[in-house]
Amino acid sequence: MTAFLAWTEHPPQDLDGPWVEARQIAPGLLALESTESLSAVYHALKWSLPDGSALIVVPVVEAPKSRGMATGTTRWLRERSRSAGQS
Numbered sequence: 720m721t722a723f724l725a726w727t728e729h730p731p732q733d734l735d736g737p738w739v740e741a742r743q744i745a746p747g748l749l750a751l752e753s754t755e756s757l758s759a760v761y762h763a764l765k766w767s768l769p770d771g772s773a774l775i776v777v778p779v780v781e782a783p784k785s786r787g788m789a790t791g792t793t794r795w796l797r798e799r800s801r802s803a804g805q806s
Contacts, residue, residue, distance in 0.1 A: 720754055720799065721753060722750065722751070723752075723776055724749070725776040725777075726747050726775050727747055727749075727774045728773040729769055731749075731764060735767075736760070736763035736767065738753035738763075742792075742795070744789045744792045745789065750795060757776060757777075761774070761776040764776060780800065782797040782800040
């Protein structure tokens with residue numbers, strides 16, 4: 720399972736997609752967990768947005784430093800980052 724961060728200028732019209740969990744962690748910023756590829760996650764989000772909307776999606780390789788996100792975001796990302804459990 721891979722965690723992804725996605726930013727878009729418009730909220731998705733729906734959050735149905737190839738992910739196990741999707742959560743909005745700040746305005747325009749989503750955290751997603753999926754067994755699918757980066758491409759599959761990107762395209763599912765792209766198709767849920769108005770045409771021409773800005774979008775970026777990136778896998779979470781290690782838990783990022785952050786503040787001001789929704790409650791529980793840091794823990795959620797740490798538990799799902801690719802480096803979880805590694806020193």
